[in-house]
Amino acid sequence: MVALPSRQSAWRRSGWLPTPFNRCILVSVPDRLDYARLEPLLASMRRERLSFLFIPGNSAARRDLIEQFGEAAIVDPPWNNRLSSLIFLLTSRVRLVIGIDGLNPLPHSLVKEAYKLGIGIAVTAASLQEIGADTLNFVDLWLPHAVAVAQALRARGISRDKIIEALPIPVPHPLAIERLNFLMGRRPPARSLLQTLIAERLDSPIGRTALGMRARRVETLAELNERLGHPQTILCLGNGPSCEDPALARHEFDCLFRVNHRWLERGRHCRPQMVFTGQKRTLFTVRSKPIFAFQTRLAEAHLVTHQIFNPLCRPMRFVTLERLGVLGELDCDGVRPTNGATMLATAVALNPARLIIAGIDLFADPAGAYPGDDKTENDYVVAHERSIEIAFILKTLQSYGGELIILGGPLATKWAAMRREPSAN
Numbered sequence: 001m002v003a004l005p006s007r008q009s010a011w012r013r014s015g016w017l018p019t020p021f022n023r024c025i026l027v028s029v030p031d032r033l034d035y036a037r038l039e040p041l042l043a044s045m046r047r048e049r050l051s052f053l054f055i056p057g058n059s060a061a062r063r064d065l066i067e068q069f070g071e072a073a074i075v076d077p078p079w080n081n082r083l084s085s086l087i088f089l090l091t092s093r094v095r096l097v098i099g100i101d102g103l104n105p106l107p108h109s110l111v112k113e114a115y116k117l118g119i120g121i122a123v124t125a126a127s128l129q130e131i132g133a134d135t136l137n138f139v140d141l142w143l144p145h146a147v148a149v150a151q152a153l154r155a156r157g158i159s160r161d162k163i164i165e166a167l168p169i170p171v172p173h174p175l176a177i178e179r180l181n182f183l184m185g186r187r188p189p190a191r192s193l194l195q196t197l198i199a200e201r202l203d204s205p206i207g208r209t210a211l212g213m214r215a216r217r218v219e220t221l222a223e224l225n226e227r228l229g230h231p232q233t234i235l236c237l238g239n240g241p242s243c244e245d246p247a248l249a250r251h252e253f254d255c256l257f258r259v260n261h262r263w264l265e266r267g268r269h270c271r272p273q274m275v276f277t278g279q280k281r282t283l284f285t286v287r288s289k290p291i292f293a294f295q296t297r298l299a300e301a302h303l304v305t306h307q308i309f310n311p312l313c314r315p316m317r318f319v320t321l322e323r324l325g326v327l328g329e330l331d332c333d334g335v336r337p338t339n340g341a342t343m344l345a346t347a348v349a350l351n352p353a354r355l356i357i358a359g360i361d362l363f364a365d366p367a368g369a370y371p372g373d374d375k376t377e378n379d380y381v382v383a384h385e386r387s388i389e390i391a392f393i394l395k396t397l398q399s400y401g402g403e404l405i406i407l408g409g410p411l412a413t414k415w416a417a418m419r420r421e422p423s424a425n
Contacts, residue, residue, distance in 0.1 A: 015078040015087030022051040023381060025184070026094045030057035032064045034100045038124060041143070041172045042098075045180060048377035053092060057105040080107035089114055095184045095382070099123045103135055111138050118188025118302075122180060125149050141179055185336070185383035187298040198308065199301035214308045217300075218291060218319040221326070225350050227291065227317075228273055231255030233354040234347045237269055238340040241367040242408030243359025244268060251356050251405065257347060259339045259359075261285040262370060274319075276339040276346070278303070284312040292318040295327065295342055321346060337392045338384050345396045354403045357411065362390060364410035394418050 027042070029035050034057075042052065054069065055077050056062040065074050075092070078084035088110060097103070097119060103111050114121060115138040122141040127149065136156060142163045144150040150165040164176050190196050201207025208217060218224045225231075235253035237243045239262050248269075258272040261282040275286055276293040280303060283292065294300045300320045307313045321327050321342055326349040337345075340360050347355055363369055363386075369376040380386055397404065397415060406412040 012076055013079050015084040015091065017075060017088065017091045019091055020051050020093050021375065022049050023093050023095045024051045024053045025096045025098060026053050026092065028055050028099045028103055028106045029061050029065060030100060030104050032060040035065065038100055041176065044172050044177050048379040049381050055105060077105060077107050078110060080109045082109055082113060085110040085113040089117060089119065094119055096180065097121045101125055101127060116191050118191060120183025122183065140183055143176055181382055187296060188302055190298065190301050195301050195305045198305045202300060202304065211308065214315050215304045216317050218317060221324050221349055224319055228255050231352050233356065234350065234352045235356045236343050236347050238359030239263060239370050240359045240361030240408060241365045241371045242361055244371045245358055245407045247407055248358055253356060257343050259343055266371065276343040278339060280306045283307050283316065284310060292316055293346060294318060294320050296322045336383060337389055341389055341393050344393060348396050348400045352402060355400060356405045358407040360411050361408045362410045390414060
């Protein structure tokens with residue numbers, strides 16, 4: 001392997017990585033023989049729009065991993081300080097950390113910052129010899145290889161709900177895959193003191209007044225309707241290929257809803273009244289002062305904390321859909337609907353006379369995931385599940401009584417098929 005130039009090496013060790021195309025699982029591999037024990041589990045988790053990054057513990061492990069996955073998948077650990085660790089976690093798009101018999105060779109600061117950010121941490125354990133007391137506090141899920149290891153973990157104070165006992169090899173336990181997918185898809189828990197403080201202030205009238213200079217919340221559906229000007233025709237644009245359907249030019253609307261910020265680079269329909277997001281980057285990228293919509297209280301605390309203390313973000317007005325009750329009893333902290341689906345739920349709750357939908361293509365359009373993008377896999381990311389998403393959207397639209405126009409074949413086909421069913425009538 002050719003050594004990196006010293007400047008580039010220092011840049012990487014300070015945390016700056018080439019941003020991966022997909023969300024990632026970060027795997028620490030202490031020794032060349034360790035990966036073989038973990039490979040069946042990782043093989044069961046492979047899917048589109050999910051990549052793996054590996055931090056090897058020695059040169060032999062590095063050589064083997066490069067041979068199997070390519071040099072781009074092998075990264076050096078950042079320096080053991082808070083800033084380098086934060087930059088590494090942000091640029092690498094890590095959503096889950098997996099360690100073998102502990103979290104070596106990961107720097108302690110990296111593990112600590114991942115925990116504080118709510119990134120899931122899992123450890124497979126054949127023994128407890130290399131697992132220190134400080135590691136125990138950061139691990140969300142233990143996957144012991146033997147009952148004796150599970151018993152030893154419980155003896156050290158680990159609760160049963162964090163242990164999946166006797167992980168079978170070579171076939172991983174289905175519950176292990178389910179729990180790991182949950183860790184990747186969940187809303188980051190509020191673990192920083194600052195985020196906890198902001199969450200408390202958001203639940204207090206006095207606290208909301210104090211925060212209002214930077215972030216002001218719309219409290220009710222009636223208030224939202226008023227601030228939007230009581231729209232009679234809402235255009236809901238997702239980011240799928242049909243969001244650029246030429247037929248949109250034939251439809252007038254008085255209120256535009258959009259999702260995240262990908263559409264800005266396309267330069268079409270760039271003045272939305274509402275933007276539905278769970279991404280921090282959207283808050284400082286969208287500059288047209290829409291009302292931002294967050295799904296849950298947990299997302300609210302996470303995003304408002306970021307917005308208040310990020311100087312790149314403008315003062316904002318926002319609404320939290322969980323507080324409005326438009327998502328029903330749906331659990332949005334594990335596998336959850338997309339922002340596009342909750343956009344439709346909000347539009348239906350506002351009950352305009354006419355609702356136009358485009359760009360909600362269910363990652364099933366032959367043209368691809370997004371217009372002008374031939375690289376992104378045409379599939380949902382791990383936080384979303386196709387059958388849950390489609391069922392949620394169809395149930396939402398079924399409750400709407402106004403004029404409905406759907407552009408985009410996949411959703412229009414699903415909607416027409418459901419309406420033909422006798423139960424739908």
